Amino acid sequence: MNRVWSLLFLLVPILGTLLIVWAIFGAWPLAGLWLPENVNEYGGVIDHLFNLILWITGVIFIGTGAILALTMWPAKGGSRRAAYVHGNHTLEIIWAVIPAGILVFLSIYQLNAWAENKMDRPVEVVDGEERLVPPSVRVVARQFDWDFFYPGPDGKFDTVDDFMVTGEVHVPKNQPVVFQIESSDVLHSFFVPSLRVKQDIVPGMKQFVWFEANKAGRYEIACTELCGWGHYKMGAVLEVQEEEDYAVWLQETTAKCLAISQSFEE
């Protein structure tokens, strides 16, 4: 009976790892339940780090689980005297230093990825001069929708030719894109799973997110910071288009939204 318990604990890492592996391969019935395909040039590092940590923790998970089961395996219950050991400094130092080393390595290893995604806004060269890529869309989150403001033909925000699209935003493929995100009421969070982009939006604060999508398609934007009763509704579509398609779309939408005469078709 006692060995049954030992096996029960051994099942945890075995079944756990199996389930994760199953999900990674997306076999039935777990199809589509792992990381969605990454389409962001800056997001690759995040996936890489995720997988790296998954490997490291996976090995530790199986290792410790196996040791746990093993420690209990020989037990027969009361017939044997336990070892009288109070500790072993060498061992303890070893199992403090090895994880420490791994963690220090991870800390340093991920610094660049963090900077790339959150600190260093992409740069473009205009007229031989380097400058930060200006935001191409101003995203205003409100309860419970996303409003996307385009600067219009003059390329500047807060002018009369700005126009707004609700619930859908288009961006060109293979170009660094910067969004300026703002909130008009409470906290929201701008999350595009496929782009590995997420940033809380704080009212009274202007922030930027950036990405470079490398695959055309429709991706969903979700809000991931509780913003009230309709939090779950707060979605929008981000459509990545080939550059020429994007140009056409932009032109058409500009014409439609700044329409000077009737056009009601959606």
Place this chain on the structure above:
Amino acid sequence: MRYTGSLLLTLIVCVAGCTPPPEFRQNAVEVKKLELQTLGEEEQFAAGQLEDIGSFLTAAFGTPDEPDFPGLVEDDPEVNLVTQEHLVSAAGPVASLEDGEAQGLYREHCVHCHGISGDGSGPTSAFLNPYPRDFRLGKFKYKSTPLNVPPTQEDLRRILKNGIPNTAMPSFRRLPDEEIDALVDYVKYLTIRGRTERDLLSILAEDPDPALDFIASEEQFEAADEAIEAAVESGDEEPYPPLFGPNDVVDEVVFPQVDQWFEAVDSMTEVPQRPVELSPGHPDRDMWIARGKDLFFSTGACVQCHGKLALGDGQVDDYDDWTKDWMKTLGIDPAETERINEFVGLGAMPPRNLIPRNLRLGNYRGGSRPVDLYLRIKNGIEGTPMPAAAVSLTSDDIWSLVEYVRQLPNESLSQPAVQQPVNERAPR
């Protein structure tokens, strides 16, 4: 230990016991209003009368789980205002997720605000400002048709796709077009059902013994539907031939509404081309905007409600038609809490002042495109004190006003202070 079994049983019974299917609510506010207004202080509708209306509505329009529409011709969107397919996928309990086929869309997306009867009093509604729309009055604010004309199919579709900015109505753009159309049809269905109920009540209030035939039997409805279908197939011009006799409720009350909805698209307001002087960059643009500003203060009289600084602080003590419908009709003072509460208890929303739009915020409910603003000024906003510009303003005037209003939020004094982002540093 021996109680565990019975405890388990009780729990299972609790879990398994099913709630009765939801039903449409009676328009109790309207009943009360008519009793006080038309019938006089002491009188009431006879129970049988209300029951008649109820059974007629059920026979004609079905239940929330099994909706129906009078004169529905199968699979023919040309002659049907709403289609059976759309009604089925919009109504009923949420089940889309289990068999892939969309079902219960209204209850998945709409019911907690607009209520099962489309009366705008779902559980969430009490907390929202503005209140969710009560479809039963048949009034819609943001549309391309003039006052007292139903919106077009495209208008409702637009509202569902874009939502209504600065209200709790979200955008449903991510739903497939088919589902949006289903919901639009269901909104029409609820509207016509609600209007029919109101109309029947007022007919009864004025004449306790009307010469209308209340048909209650479902078989008759089915027979009528078949007759209509046959008529359509035989190439009859009139999609809704009178079938129930000369004094039939459906012919007298329902079909005229259906006709209005069909004809709405013909009375859409024409929006003329914006004068070229108002296009950005034109040298005379400022002059034209100054004209808009002048109109704002003078002929347009916008200043009266929207205030001198356009903050929406001109007048702030008016109500919308949904409140006025019973409050003003019966002459109830907003301070009379007891009488107000009586109506609130019957399902009315607690009266709340309608605050004119703060034009410096730059979000417009009916859409922010110039053409949307044009329509708001031209046609007014149905159900609110915002009047139609009608004759006092020419189209050029309206376009100048639109442009003046559109540049208000861009003024530097309209903008709140914003903390500068931390990641706007110079490139390394």
Place this chain on the structure above:
Amino acid sequence: MTDTQHQHVELSYEPALPIPRGKLCLWLFLSTEIMFFAGLIGSYIVLRFGVPEGAWPTPKQVYLVEWIGAFNTFVLICSSVTVVLALEAAKQNQAGLAKRWFVLTFLLGSVFLGIKAYEYTQKFEHGIYPMRPRSKIYDKANPYYVSAVGSYVAGEIAKLQVETGRTELTGMDQERLEHLRAVQTGLVNWTAEEVALEENPYAQSSQLETFAYVISPLDPDNSQAHEFLVSQKSEVEKQKDGFILEQKAKDQRSQEINEELVELNEAYAALEAKAEAGEAALTAAESEAFAKLATQRTELYEELTAVDASRAKLTQEIETYTARADVLEATLSSHHGLNEAWHLGLPIMIPSGNTWANTYFLLTGFHAVHVFIGLLAFALVMPMKLIATHAHLVENLGLYWHFVDLVWIFLFPLLYLF
């Protein structure tokens, strides 16, 4: 083993620290209190440095008097000394002396709270509250501020007018009503129109700043602003005089027209009567004169309407300009703007004033609550005989009191001096 009945054993312990448990507990409690105030002070620092550059109010702008604060600090330090003296006396079993020091500490604490209350009322008088409907502070001179002043004035006028329905207004109320109306026309509507009609953003914001300055100047000694108002006032008056002259001319003209019309009408009426009497009663000359009279009459009526309209408009203009002149006059006559001159209690503009009020009342308020709790504890211990056996009580109280004192020593420079 029925254990509940077992014999009670007096257990002995091995304490780690050579102090009584009560004192240890108090020290631990005080350390939690330190964290509490650390949280508050930290929030203050974050909020204070979060406001826009240079937008933190100076003590003067929020009616904060440094020397009162400094005096209060002194009072509190003195009370810390007296409580120590009370403890020393109690330790030496001098109950009477201890009691006297103890009472003195209590009194000093009360003086501190009294002064604090005085400081608070000073702020309340000027509409500085941490509570939103009561607080009259607006952070920025923007359209919302103008709108707020407008609705406040409208509300006050409505209140007074309701009263006129019932009883005669007293002279003071009558004057107040006039002042309010002057503010409504000469300040709120004036500014709103100026801002709305102005296109240059700089001119717009300077209009709004003038508005805020007139109500309650942030810097009353700003000679430039003063001069500007003086010049505006003279200009307003000049224009007003111009309007009055014009109105006089129009009045005269109106009178003239009326007189002319009387004559004309007589002649016209005579001819008309004649014309109605018979068909060919009028000669050719007469009918020509009749036609001429008719045109003249129409012209005169038209002119009269125009003149009357412009007279009405002028009356309105004069009213506006008079109100404006009155407002400016009152502003210039007092050092602290309109609010001081007319005591209307209009909302005031203090940059970041709300954040200031929030943090000031939060920090000093929680400190005052602690002082009050200390005084309560003093009051509870007061009736005891303060001898050596009770010295630990005095000591613990004293420790708490020192802590309260220490917190104030942090708060005073933070809130008054920096």
Place this chain on the structure above:
Amino acid sequence: MSSPQNATASRWSIPGFLGHYVFSRDHKIIGTQFLFSTLIWGVAGGLLALAVRWQLAWPWSDMPIFGRLFEAEGGQISPEFYTMLFTMHATIMIFFVIIPMLAGAFGNWLIPLMIGADDMAFPTLNMLSYWIMWPAFILIGASFFTAGYGPSSGWTAYPPLSVLDAAAPGSGVAQTLWILGLTFVGISSMMGSVNYMTTIIQMRAPGMTMMRLPMTIWSMFITAILQAFALPVLTAGLFMQLSDRVFGTGFFLPEGLAANNGIQVAGGGQPLLWQHLFWFYSHPAVYIMILPAMGMVSDILACFSRKPLFGYKPMVYSICAIAGLGFIVWGHHMFISGMDPILGVSFMISTMLIALPSGVKTFNWLATLWRGNVQFTTPLLFSVGFLSMFIIGGLSGIFMAATPVDIYIHDTYFIVAHFHYVLFGGSILALLGAIYFWYPKMFGRMMSERLGKVHFFLTFILTNMVFYPMHILGAAGFPRRYADPYHFQAFADLLPINQVMTVSAILLGFTQIIFAANFVGSLFFGKKVGRNPWQANTLEWAAPSPPGHGNFDFQPVVCRGPYEYSCPDADVDFLPQAETPPA
């Protein structure tokens, strides 16, 4: 040595039943009161969790029990009701179940007994710390019955949502009640922790040096320190939030918010300030919720492997290190909150550091079991269950500590998986183990081992079936606090797995009936036991079961550490810390 005050500590008491069982100042009665209250709240919190799960498995369908209690349109719950469900689930589980059960119930029961004291240093204060919980119970309980059903801005209560009435419609009064309730919890915890610290510092039996304290006491001591120093900061924040709600101040409100058609003009506040204040408490609170569990697990593991605890001193130091680091890592909850990303880096490094002591503890527990004479009693199974689950919870924490990975998994179900593994798999399993372990001491009777093992088996399996798939949901990007995620294309595939989880959760709920039956039944029918049924070393087992007033019927004198099991010099495989005089 005893100070003169100890002798004068006069013991007033209210006579009769009321004084004995209700307003008692005896730490054991207070501990039992805490235990029963928290168990009852645990049922409420569990039902709320089941309601949340129901909605996720069968969204917008008739909800059993809850749908009936709070009638809703068309039989379905409304979205704001759902926000209330998860808000109250978290609030109740954290503030009314885990913290008071660990610190209140077991802290009260074990601290005096394990250090050889007759009671707490301040029995009256101790009693107050329990009764101050009642205003909190009532306030938070009452918030269920306000219009709109309850607070709905999450247990984190982030402003502006929690402050602007217009933004979280319906939670008006409820949110204020919630804040007031939490303030009372704060006062109660402060009273309790100050008392615990004084007791542990000043009232240890002769010979009980700090380095002879059992791990349970060490962890309770450190927990008390954490509570005493972190909680006041939250209290300050709560007062500010209360004032924002009630007095209309703007500590957390920036300028120009326009929620639900209202415009709020006064500003100047900062939403992020609340997050800093909140997490400055609530991160240490995470350790408050796990450290005592770790302590108790250490004792149980040592006892049932009949082996000295492996590396006692490193274990103590790592608890201290966890607590110390706990104060400087709060920012890791805010990596993507809009805080300066450079601050994020420093918080990331301190967070990585905290994995070190946790790792040391885990390996030391494993080493304790290694070559032990493991006895498979129910408490041991739960403790090993704790260990097994804590490994998962700890490892998944590394994903979040890595800032770039956190960009993706923040506020997704990955986080939910992580903290449920730590709090349910960790704290709750340890608590259940602790109840089985100390039950004989508390009530003088054993709980049924057979039922206990069945309970463990089902609980352990179902726990994993409920919480393990959450990792996968998180990896798929499924955000937290969604009432209906399935209308997103990206999350539509997640429904079947959610249904499996919900069914498991419901079964897990039913499984606890076994525990309840065992607990209640054993009160009356359990086997009576002597002083030391488990043959454990620590001091409480030297006292009678249950201990009477004053705890000890002899003067305990401690002569060795708490973990002298299987000492080769002794005849039996345990050596109690103090020899019991022959009865």
